[in-house]
Structure formats: structure tokens, C-alpha cells
Amino acid sequence: MRSDADVIRALHDRPVLTFLMSLVLGALAGCAAPTSVVLLPAADGHASALAVEHRGDTVVLDRPYAAVREGTFGARAYQADPQEVESQFATALAAQPARPARYTLYFIEGRDTLTDESRQLVATSLAEIAKRPVPDVLVIGHTDLVGSHASNDMLSRQRAELIRNELIRLGVPAANIQLVARGKREPVVPTADGVAEPRNRRVEVVVR
Amino acid sequence: MKKNNARCAAVLASCLLAATLARAEDIGRVKVAKGDVSIERAGARVPAIVGAGVQTADVVVTGSDGSVGITMNDDSLLSAGANSRLSLDEYAHDPSTNQGRFRVSLDRGTLAVVSGRIAKQSPDAMKVRTPSAVLGVRGTEFAVAVGR
Numbered sequence: 001m002r003s004d005a006d007v008i009r010a011l012h013d014r015p016v017l018t019f020l021m022s023l024v025l026g027a028l029a030g031c032a033a034p035t036s037v038v039l040l041p042a043a044d045g046h047a048s049a050l051a052v053e054h055r056g057d058t059v060v061l062d063r064p065y066a067a068v069r070e071g072t073f074g075a076r077a078y079q080a081d082p083q084e085v086e087s088q089f090a091t092a093l094a095a096q097p098a099r100p101a102r103y104t105l106y107f108i109e110g111r112d113t114l115t116d117e118s119r120q121l122v123a124t125s126l127a128e129i130a131k132r133p134v135p136d137v138l139v140i141g142h143t144d145l146v147g148s149h150a151s152n153d154m155l156s157r158q159r160a161e162l163i164r165n166e167l168i169r170l171g172v173p174a175a176n177i178q179l180v181a182r183g184k185r186e187p188v189v190p191t192a193d194g195v196a197e198p199r200n201r202r203v204e205v206v207v208r
Numbered sequence: 209m210k211k212n213n214a215r216c217a218a219v220l221a222s223c224l225l226a227a228t229l230a231r232a233e234d235i236g237r238v239k240v241a242k243g244d245v246s247i248e249r250a251g252a253r254v255p256a257i258v259g260a261g262v263q264t265a266d267v268v269v270t271g272s273d274g275s276v277g278i279t280m281n282d283d284s285l286l287s288a289g290a291n292s293r294l295s296l297d298e299y300a301h302d303p304s305t306n307q308g309r310f311r312v313s314l315d316r317g318t319l320a321v322v323s324g325r326i327a328k329q330s331p332d333a334m335k336v337r338t339p340s341a342v343l344g345v346r347g348t349e350f351a352v353a354v355g356r
Contacts, residue, residue, distance in 0.1 A: 033355035040349040051344035091289035095275035097239035134259040
């Protein structure tokens with residue numbers, strides 16, 4: 001596909017026409033509001049990337065502050081900096097909701113009782129819930145990789161229900177809590193199917 | 209757990225402040241709202257107050273002094289600056305598998321995004337559209353502006 005710049009290059013030896021073309025193309029690009037995009041460093045340090053498709057061409061932004069800006073003659077990739085981001089996106093970034101807080105709870109092996117450490121974390125999560133103006137709480141049950149999806153979905157739901165009930169007992173309204181049974185789909189310690197791994201039997205509490 | 213009683217009261221009070229309780233059709237919730245912010249839904253326009261649920265096909269609009277922050281059910285964070293128009297075109301999320309599809313459009317203004325579980329599970333399951341570009345989200349944080 002010929003880009004605007006190619007068209008301009010083809011007309012290079014005709015300066016007047018070039019000038020007129022640039023006016024026309026400028027008007028075309030200008031009638032739609034131009035898009036600019038910048039990849040930001042991820043707060044959790046994970047690698048991130050964005051595929052920007054613009055008039056049939058795709059540019060992948062895959063390092064912090066990699067940016068694309070649409071101009072008169074098409075999109076231009078460049079490296080932005082924190083100052084530019086601040087000046088363009090300060091208001092949007094200031095309105096960003098608090099990041100979800102996550103707590104991983106473990107039970108004493110073979111029992112329905114939380115470990116002492118996890119008990120502490122329940123208290124910490126309550127403090128976080130109290131701090132947020134409109135808290136939503138997600139209680140996500142996980143299992144290890146022993147057994148079928150169906151049985152682990154049920155087991156992870158039972159684990160999550162224990163924690164939900166505890167949170168309700170401690171004063172969190174049931175309507176603010178959502179229960180999720182992830183079963184064996186998200187082990188923290190990767191193992192082969194069928195392997196018993198206590199660290200994978202857990203409940204995550206997400207406060208957002 | 210007795211020592212937690214005072215804390216429980218605080219938790220309860222804070223949750224009760226969330227006068228708008230989550231409904232089944234809600235796909236996210238307004239967590240931050242400053243200045244003039246409204247939601248267009250089925251031809252009507254309602255103010256976007258903190259705690260309000262958002263639904264598929266909602267259009268979130270900010271005025272010249274407005275900004276808004278929304279947390280989606282998949283933990284995505286969307287926040288828009290002044291003079292912005294953001295459409296929540298499509299949203300589907302299975303919390304058990306994290307499979308889903310999320311489409312938003314920024315017609316004008318500025319938008320900061322932290323992608324969530326949908327994009328983490330399947331790259332490109334989340335897309336952000338502007339009048340002239342489509343952004344395929346492979347995670348996680350970016351900002352996009354439409355207009356000067």
C-alpha cells in the first residue's frame with residue numbers, strides 16, 4: 001500500500017503540485033482528529049506491548065515510552081519521554097483508579113483453617129477495603145493439579161466460600177463480594193497434571 | 209478476631225457509602241469522578257458519580273473540567289481526561305477462565321489504560337479504537353490521545 005509520503009515523493013519534481021497535494025492530504029488528515037499513542041512502563045515491571053494499526057500498517061510498541069503520532073503525512077514512530085506524557089496525559093493519569101490490591105491466603109494442610117500468616121493478611125485486606133471509597137472484593141479460589149477440572153472447580157469454590165463467609169462475618173457486605181472459582185487453571189507453582197502441590201491450594205482476595 | 213471490631217465498623221461504613229450496589233449487567237464501576245462527567249445510556253444521559261456501575265454500550269463523556277476513572281470487572285483500569293468521549297462498545301469476561309473480549313473506542317480526548325485479565329489471558333482480546341487507529345493490547349499500560 002502506498003503511503004502518503006510515497007505519493008509526495010513521486011510528485012517531487014513538481015513543486016507546485018507537491019504543495020497542493022500536501023494541502024489536500026493535510027486537510028484529509030486534519031479532518032479526523034489525529035491519534036497519538038504511547039506505551040508506558042508497567043507498574044509491576046512486566047514487559048508490555050501494544051500493536052498500533054494505522055491505515056493498514058501495524059507498528060508494535062514494545063519498550064517504555066515508545067510512541068506513535070499521526071501527522072499530516074501518516075503515522076510517525078518515535079521515543080517519547082516522561083515530560084511529554086505528563087504534559088499530555090496528566091489529567092487522565094491523575095484520574096486512574098487505585099490499583100487492585102491482592103492477598104494470597106493459605107490453609108493449614110488438610111484443614112479449613114487459615115495459617116497464622118494468612119489470618120494477618122485477612123486483617124490487612126479489611127484495612128484496604130475500608131480505605132477505598134467504593135470497594136469491590138473478588139475472592140478467587142485455586143487448587144493444585146490433582147483431579148479433573150470439574151472437581152477442582154467445585155473445590156476451589158468451596159475454598160473461596162470459606163473466605164467469603166469470613167469476610168462477611170467481619171463486616172464486609174455480601175453484595176460487595178464476588179466469588180470466582182478458577183479451579184486448577186492458574187497454579188502459582190507450575191507442575192505436571194496430577195501433582196499435589198500445597199502452594200497451589202490457595203484463595204486470592206482482590207480488593208479494587 | 210475481637211480486635212477487628214472497630215475495623216469491621218469502618219469497613220461496613222465505607223461499604224455502605226457505596227450506595228450504588230453492583231448489578232449483574234455492570235461490567236465495571238466508576239471509582240474516580242471530577243468535574244463534569246456523564247454516562248450516555250440508551251439515549252439518556254446520567255451523571256457519572258463515584259460508585260456508579262457502567263454497562264456495555266455506555267458512552268462516558270467528560271467536560272472541559274472533567275476526568276473519570278473506571279475499574280472494569282477484569283481489573284482493567286480506564287481513565288479519561290477532559291473533553292473526552294469513551295465508548296464501552298463490547299465487553300465479555302468469564303471470570304473462571306478469563307476468556308473474554310473487550311472493545312472500547314476513544315472518539316476524542318485522552319485515555320490512560322492499564323489492561324486487566326482479559327488481555328493477560330489472550331493478547332489482542334482487548335482493542336482500543338480511535339477514529340484512525342486500532343490498538344491491539346498485549347499488556348499492560350499505555351495512553352492514547354485523539355485530537356490536539
